[in-house]
Amino acid sequence: MNRAPVLVVPLGGMPEIREGDDLARLLLAAVREAGLELADGDVLAVTSKVVAKAEGRTVPLPADPADRERVVAETVAGETARVVARRGRLVIAETRTGLVGANALVDASNAGGDRLVLLPADPDASAARLRAAIEELDGHDVAVVVTDTLGRPWRLGQTDVAVGLAGMAALDDWRGRADGDGRLLEVTEVAVADEVAAAADLVKGKASRVPAALLRGVPRPKGDGTARDLVRPPAEDLFRTAGTAEDLLAFLEGGPPLAGLPPHPLDPAVLDRALATARTVPIPGGRRLRLVPVPGPARTAALAGAPTLLACCLGPPEGDEDGAGAELAAGGAVRTLLLGLHALGAGARFQPAAPAARRALAEALDLDPGWEPLGLLAAGHPGRT
DSSP states (O other): OOOOOOEEEEEOOOOOOOTTOOHHHHHHHHHHHTTOOOOTTOEEEEEHHHHHHHTTOEEEOOSSHHHHHHHHHHHHHHHOSEEEEEETTEEEEEOTTSOEEEGGGOBOTTTTTSEEEOOOSSHHHHHHHHHHHHHHHHOOOOEEEEEEEEEETTEEEEEEEEEEEESSOSOEEOTTSBOTTSOBOSSOEEOHHHHHHHHHHHHHOSSSOOOEEEEESOOOOSSOOOGGGGSOOGGGOTTOOOSSTTGGGOOOTTOOOGGGSOSBOOOHHHHHHHHHHHTTSOOGGGOOEEEEEOOGGGOOTTTTTOSEEEEEEEOOOSTTOOOTTHHHHHHHHHHHHHHHHHHTTOEEEEEEOOHHHHHHHHHHHTOOTTOEEEEEEEEEBOOOO
16 A cells, blocks of 8 residues: 655745744744645654754854864863764764764854854753644644754765654554565664654755755654654663773673673683684774783782683784774774673673773783783683583
8 A cells, every 4th residue: 555645845934043032933934934834743843953042052152263172172072971982073972862973963054153053952852842832823733853963873974863852753663563575573663753854854955044844744653752762772782882981991781790700711712712803803003902811919809709800901003003093992892802702602791990900900910011901801601511
């Protein structure tokens, strides 16, 4: 059965939004300017920028270039809950609402050149307030999707996604339904809110100053969802990296507690196989990952009972090569090591070491110059019958 077509209409002609503006009235005026009236079941997609401006979520930029750079850095830091990655001045950061994007989604485009625009403090709450105001003024049941532009890992280009939502579920869950061949679907969940945001962006554009779109005919999933529903929980994120030097190498969520590690020391063959896989992760500067047994006196009280205890150490860069980003890559290597051990039936946990602890551990292990301990790997293996 063919679905009904979806109509996507740009809503232009809105004035420059300022703090305190009645965005609901302005959107309704834009709908009428487009020659339409709202109807039950419609979806309004609104850029987060105009929502943030109406809520006063802007930061003025000074004229001096050095001061501007400082304000940008301070603002991004203030919006950051976790640094995911860095390259030069670019920071990929997680916001307090769980979104991950460049510079914590702090943006200066279409902001007049003299200020930064932040995300709304709570985009889902903003969507709910806007939906309620529109219903009070117009009487129709519409869903509201607050949108912003994100890049995507392993994909070039950017697209709009839902950062705030009210009036429908974020996902259309197809698990348990049959596909066109009658095969039972097991994992499919359609991110309808993101699809709405991307469709709206086709008519809004990036430079046309069209901040909203009306979508009619969207098969709205039943429920009262939020955009937070689209954020993958950390425990399900296979590519998660932490944001500080100490947290960067944090152990995989859901690993066994130390008291629950298998009781027998690791089989050296198992360790060698897992380490060989971890060493396939390239580390800038040609640096290498090495495992060093920890002697009894260097064991902390918390780790003293680990069947096998090893220090994960990062070697010096080769020659004059730049090792920038080495710890981030080393974090990936340690995670690969943990995954390899788990796949081979071993239990393992990694405890990152703070800078002071690293120095003390390096002395206790009598490491060669340039080698730095990143933390301790506690592991064990089930007994063999």
